[in-house]
Structure formats: C-alpha cells, structure tokens
Amino acid sequence: MGVEGIGARVVRKEDKRFITGKGRYVDDIKMVGMTHAHFIRSPHAHAKVKGIDSSAALKMPGVVAVLTGREIVDDKVGNLICGWAITSKDGSPMKMGAWPAMAPETVRFVGQAVAVVIAESKNLARDAAEAVVVNYEELPAVADVQAAIKSGAPQLHPEAPGNQVYDWVIGDEGATDAAFAKAANVVKLDVTNNRLAPNAMEPRAALADYDAAEEHFTLYTTSQNPHVARLVLSAFYNIAPEHKLRVIAPDVGGGFGSKIFIYPEEMVALWASKKVGRPVKWTGDRTEAFLTDAHGRDHVTHAEMAFDANNKITGLKVKTYANFGAYMSLFSSSVPTYLYATLLSGQYNIPAIHAEVIGVYTNTTPVDAYRGAGRPEASYLIERLMETAARQLKVDPAQLRRSNFITQFPHQTPVIMAYDTGDFNASLDAAMKAIDYAGFPARKAQAKAQGKLRGIGVSCYIEACGIAPSKAVGSLGAGVGLWESAEVRVNPVGTIEILTGSHSHGQGHETTFCQLVAERLGVPISQVSIVHGDTDKVQFGMGTYGSRSAAVGLTAILKAMEKMESKAKKIAAHALEASEADIVIENGEFKVTGTDKAIALPMVALAAYTAHNLPDGMEPGLKESAFYDPTNFTFPAGTYICELEVDPGTGKTSFVNFVAADDFGRLINPMIVEGQVHGGLVQGIGQALLEHAIYDANGQPVTASFMDYAMPRADDVPSFNLSHTTTLCPGNPLGIKGCGEAGAIGASAAVINAITDAIGKNNLEMPATPDRVWRTIHAA
Amino acid sequence: MYQTKYHRASSVDEAVSLFGKSSEAKFLAGGQTLLPVMKQRLASPSDVIDLGKIKELQGVELSGDTLTIKAGTIYYDIMTNADVKKAIPAIAHLTSVLGDPAVRYRGTIGGSIANNDPAADFPAALLALGATVKTNKRSIAAEDFFQGLFSTALEDGEIITAVSFPVPAKAGYEKMRHPASRFALTGVFVAQTKSGEVRVAATGASQSGVMRVPAIEAALKANWSPSAIDSVTISANGLLADIHGTAEYRANLIKVMAQRAVAAAG
C-alpha cells in the first residue's frame, strides 16, 4: 500500500486550511458592489398573502429593492421541481402542488419566503424587512401526518386531495398474505421515526452575480452537487442556459443531504442579481436553517412480521405514512419509497414482503434526504421488529438474527435489491466478542445491585450505497443518471490534478482521492491536487451523497487513471525502446520489467507535452477523462451493539460501551473511515436520544434554536469501539462499498433496543428523552 | 433603529452615572444573555454599559462565616476559587455544571441573578443558603430579591455589587440538565445552616421561578438523609411543562435531585 497509498492512515491534507481558519466558504467571498438579501418569511403555517406593502421599507437607508413572490412568478422563474416520479398503486402519477420560489398567494409552512429585501448591508436589509407589511389571512393548518390524512383536515394543495401525494406499494401482497395465514407467530410493532433538522455547521448561503454584457451568471453556493444545481437551475428554473451559468460550491461546512437540493434562496439570489444589476449575497442564520433546510425522516409505521414454528421469518408487512412537509423537495419522493422499502429485507432471508407507503403533505418544512435517507428508517424498523420478536418468542436476540441471516450471495430480496456479497455472521461475531456479549447477564446483575437498569441492544443493519446504476434508477422514476465523471491531468512537470464530479463538504476527498494516485503511480500525495466544486473546471458530476464518492467517484478516477497510464506507458516504451507490455509503474517511474531501464513520470509528462518524440500518430498531452456508471448498488452492512444504563430516578441514559463492526469493503484511509463512522453514530444516537424537530398542532415550530433542539454533544456519546469485517464489493474494481451513512443508519435501533431491554418495556419512541423513559418505566 | 452605544465603565459610580445619562441603557456583564437577546432583536438598548472592567466587582472573599462573591466574577473563577471550594463546595459544583465552558468563561453571578431565568442555577443557591444581594444602594435578602420569572427587586439603574453567603453546615446541589440548553430542567439546592435550619430551593421546576420546597425542608429537618424524602409528595400543580419535561416529571425530579443533593452534602 505504501505510506500514502490505499489503506494508509494519511492525515487529511485539507485540515491545515480548516483548522487555521483559512477555509473559503461562500460567506467569505466578497464582490465589488455586492448587496445583501434578507428574506421576509411567513410567521404562519398556512395563510393567504393578501398584500405586501413595501413603501416604507423602500424609503429606508441603503435599500436597493424589495422583491415579491408575485414578481418572481411574473418573470417566469420556474416552480421548484421534484426529480423522482413515483407512481401510486392505482397507476396514477404522484400529485404535486406548485412550489414557487417565493409565495405569491399562499404560504404553507412557517419560514416560507414571501418577499426579499436587497440592501447595502445585511443589517440594513434586516432593518428594512421589519418595515415591510405583509397582510396575511390565516388558514387552518395541520402538522401531524396522521391528522393530515383524516377527513376534514385542512387541505394544502388542490392538486393533492386528502393531502395525499401518493399511495405506493412494493412487493407481493398475495404471497405475503399467504405467509401470514400460515404463520406460527406474528410480531406487530408501531414505530414513529422522529423528524430531524440536519444542522450542518455552516448554514446555507448563496452569492449570485450577473454579468449583463455576457448575459452570464455566477453562483457561489453551499451545494453538495454544483453540476446538478446548474442543470436544475437551467433546465427547470429558467435562470440561464447551462453555458451562461457557472456554479461554484467552494468549501462547504457539512451537508448531510440538506445541501443536495436547490433551494428558493439560490434561485432568488440569481434572479435578483439580474434585476438589481449587482451581486446579491444571502447567508442564512441558524433559525433560517431550522425553518428552511429540508428536514429528515418523519414516518409513522405499522409493521408485522410472520415467523414459522422454527422462528424463521416467513413474511413482512409494512404500512408507512411519510410526512413530506408543505412541498415536494428535490428528491423527497424517492426517500420513503426506493431508498426505504427496498431495504426492508434487512440482513434476513424474508421470502415475502409487502410494503405500502403513503406520502402526505403537512404545513411543515419540506422533508427530504438526510444522512442515510430512507435506509435508517428501514433499518430502525427491521431491527426494532427483530428485537420485539426475540422478546415475544423468548429467544436470544442475537441468535434470532443469526438464524435468519442471508448467507448465500448474490441474494435477490423480494424488494428489488440484489445483495452482491457480505458476511453478516462475521460482523455479528466481531461485535459480540468486542462487547463480551456472553458476560452481559453478570454485568446486568451487578448494575442492578447498584440501583441501575442495564441493557444491551443489537442492530444488524444493511444499506444500499454507491448510488446508483443509472439504468436501474431511471426505470424506477429517477430524473437523472447517477454515474460519476473524472479527469486526470498530468502537467508537463509531472504534477497531477484530479478533477472530480464528487464534492467534498467534510468527507476528506482531497486526501483519499490522492491516495489512489499514490497507490498507482507511487508518487507522494503532495504532487497531486483534487479539483472539485466548480462547473467551469470540472466537466460534469452528480455530486456527493448516498456514500457514493468512493464507490462511484473514485472508480471514475480509476478509469481515467487507467487511460492515462496506458498512454503514458506507450510514451515510456517508445522512449525506452521497449515493448509497452513490459512497462511497469513503480515509485513514480516507468520501468522495463526485469531491467534497470526506467524513465521518471515527469520525463514522460514532459515528452507528452513537448511532443518532440512521441510514437507515430499519438496526440500530444497527458490528460484523460472517464465516466463511470455502476452496475449495482453496493451493500455496506454490519452489527452495532450498545450497552447502557438507565437511571430509574431520572430516566437518563448513560452509555457503558458501544461497539461497531462494519463491512465497508476496501478502506482507502481507515482514519477517515473511522471519522465518518464516529459522526454517523453520533447522528444515530442523536436521533435515538435527543433530536426532534417538533411542531405544535397549528404548525408552529417549537424547536427552531439550539436552546430547544438538542444536538448531541461530545459528552452525550461514548467512546466508540470500531472494527471491520471486510468482504470486497464485487461491483467495482476497488472493492469499495461506502461508509458515510452507516453509523446514522444502524445506531438508533441499537440504542432503543438497549434502553427497552434495560427498562423491561418494549414500547418506547425516539427520542428517548429522560422524561419519556422515566414515564415509560413508571407507566402502569 | 438597532444602533447601540458601547461604554466601558471603570467604576460602579461611573456606570451608574452613565446609566442616568442615557435613555434606555443596559448593563453588560458576561453578555451570555444580553448579547443573544440583542442579536435576536428582542432587546435594543440605546446604550450598553460594560461592567466587565470594574475592579471593585471582581473577586471572592471569605471572612469568618461569610463568603462574598463580587457580582462581576465569572463562573470559571468561582468554580476554581479555593475559598469557595473550602467554604461552600456545593457552589463550586453548581458552577461546574452551569452551561458549557464558553458560558463559564464569560457569564457572571451578577448577570445570572439579575436576569433571574426560571431555569438558572444560582438563584437556587442564593435562596437555599439565605444569601444577601448587595447593590450600590442597599442589601436585599434573597427571598425578597427574586420576584418571579425574569423579575427581581432591582430598580432601574441599580447595580448588583456582590452576593454574600452565610457558610452553611452542609450544602449540596444536584441538577438534571436540560438536554438542549443545559440550563436546569430541575435543580435542587439543599442547605443546613449552622444554626440547624434546613432550606431547600428548586429551580427550573416552577412556573413562578425559583422556589423553596417546604415539604422537603420539613422532612430533612426531621431527618437529614436522602431516605427522609422518600415519603414526600410533590404536586405537579404549578410546575413547568414543555417538550423536555412534563410537570409530573419535574415533580419527580425535585424529589430525586433533593435526595442526591443531600447525599452529596453528606
């Protein structure tokens, strides 16, 4: 592997910039003549906009313009789109209401923008915004998914009667019913998957500049996928054709999914920069982040699992209500369908599955993909069901899982996915050993003697990453292909630039991607730089989410590297008067195998660019590009086991131990992988114990600041014990599965299974706050 | 509209005189409450008078049976002060579980009690220990000082200069932290004075702010031990209820925190 090659724990190159305050985020960028935008947002969850009076605001110092929803609609800026078409069980397409970038007539969630003030400074814009008078006529609102589907509930969109977006099904209902009819035991469970606010450290921001002479826009924005942003802004929002719109996502401080989507604020900044003829900057504050960044999860589910007399699973039935909020965000429709129900087989052999998902509008912030996106919901459900089943059937929870594991690969589940490889026993064994599962009863007894309730909880998760084979997702309704592109540029002096369509917003691409180059060429990573996040530099890209950057993005780089190496070998063979087949690359040199003849990479590069002595007919230069489209999803899987104690007096949970045994396929940089797992586990624990985006019955958000919304802090989580049980992914040449979301997918169930084990009561919803746990302990 | 003028006072007298000269002034101590409120535009003082550099508002003194903490002393300095640890270790402990390190390095005891947040920690200590609040004008008993949510006996322009605590025989503080803000979801301070009186104060629990808990005081007076509280019933009536804790849960916490505070007090 070499000191900086694949598998090396290389320190992150980008961290020098980040930890010395030299990161360059959107808000750090200043332009001559720049103005500042402040949005006027609805304080009501549902209301008609009867009028907007900006006359007083326009007279205030430094005010450049006040622009309204009516104007943006009149200027034919397109409505926001949802990019994945879902078909209901009756064959009808999903039913969507229009979502204009600013509301001209009706607001449907607290925080929806109705107008924007453009002024010389942020504070002047904010001052003037207070002087804009918006006349609202309040309408009844509904925030809860089950309340929204009741007859007589307030209706959000005329296009979607009953607030229903779709009623979608997957699997074989007849076979599932038959399995239940024959079942020896049926286990039932109702589960709520709590709504979460993503809370990336850097709030969203946009800086738009319109060049009237060139009729060209530049947008700096906090995006996980700048090319997708450009595509959507061009093709659907009528901002400008693609060649007249450059989108740059510079350093971005975390995304977790929330920065995949193209939001109204970016559209307005672009449109306004043309209207006022000056650059327009908007930087959200934390409250705006709580109100307008797409939220995650929010499911209510009833599930039943059938078992035969030998405790083998024979069937699974699931009915889920998914709260989409007030509008359908960019990929929202796919999250509770193809990213959720396709994972309902978990790690288990389940012959028959049937799931129904009803998507529902409510007067809340739109909900979309958030770290894990659908897969945490599936994993949580299955792992809570398995635990419930073990308790009901009175068998050891680890043993019940083991006896139902899929052990033969490839394995076709009844819900589309074909698992390529895995070794679920290996990760379960590793985790049980790490936590000394066998010794738990003694530890529990000891804790009891000290007045503490100790519990242990297992979670065996599987997820689908490496998103995604374009043809497959296209056949399921996706509006885009999910390949990745890359370019390798070897400069005349032999330094290397890798251009990637992936985008790093914390993942460490500037290090891991260099490690592939170091591995293949034997050059130090200091000679390699990674270019990403700029549509003018990088040919194209689908961005970073769904743990796809290594499995898809790095594979694209590998493909481009192979092309470059092949050309370089020809040049080297020509220079060394050897056969191309005899050239090997080692330590930055092209060698004739078995001899001491060699030519260094810089000399090969120089030869490529001077072109004085290239093989006949060869083009000058040393630069290659590639597009890589995966053939299947990848399937990271593993076991998490959590041991904890509950204080019966307060209901407070304290961790004793948390072990993770993951199978991510090949690891490029184990240190970075560990960081990804740590972060994911903390988010999963956050969901299980602390985080909850709450609305009151009238759709008013109750948790719009960190004083109310509990983000996990370092002392809320244990020190993690990580290990890896690796099976290489056969679907890509590097054998990579992906590691970015696993922690968030698998952790929540382990925690809730452990708490419910500790307190001896199975029904407990997330977040398991001390109050809720205490009330559950003491409930009759 | 939101402009404010910053003044740095070098003495209490200067601060008072600056206050008198401006239309809507506010004193600034650690800024851990005032500045966020100003950023949210919920307060817009014409003038902000910084007390942070006033020497006479800094420091801790132990003289005989009285521990005096000057109003401008930051939590971190209270928490690490040798006299505090010796005379009333429960106050050092209280300060160590107040907020987070950033808050502890800026926030002050004077700011905390002037603000009188219903979930703040220090009001419980003052009330349970029978402390006296010293201002530039007078001395106010803790009982009279705290007057419900965010309200105190302070007059306009009156500056807290110090708080003096009678050193108790025994004292303890235990707090269930609010999961998000880390204020007290409920915190209970128990004290046994040198004359044998028992005083118990709970914060974070009541809809009307920090309060004494007579039922627990009576139980502890009879028997200073955690188990003495087992049979006490605390009513949920009048207690706070929010997304992080029902009134019943807070009623339970008053008991449980009191028991643990007694155990900690020894």
Ligand SMILES: Cc1cc2nc3c(=O)[nH]c(=O)nc-3n(C[C@H](O)[C@H](O)[C@H](O)COP(=O)(O)OP(=O)(O)OC[C@H]3O[C@@H](n4cnc5c(N)ncnc54)[C@H](O)[C@@H]3O)c2cc1C
């Ligand atoms: C994240 C966070 C967590 C927190 N957690 C806790 C917690 O767990 N427990 C807790 O108790 N508190 C907590 N706080 C509040 C914190 O203790 C504040 O420091 C305190 O409420 C105010 O003190 P300050 O010195 O910062 O005062 P400032 O914010 O400067 O002032 C607050 C008010 O007091 C007035 N004032 C200040 N000093 C004087 C004086 N000497 N005389 C008269 N009036 C004065 C000011 O005019 C102002 O109205 C937290 C705050 C934050 C931001």
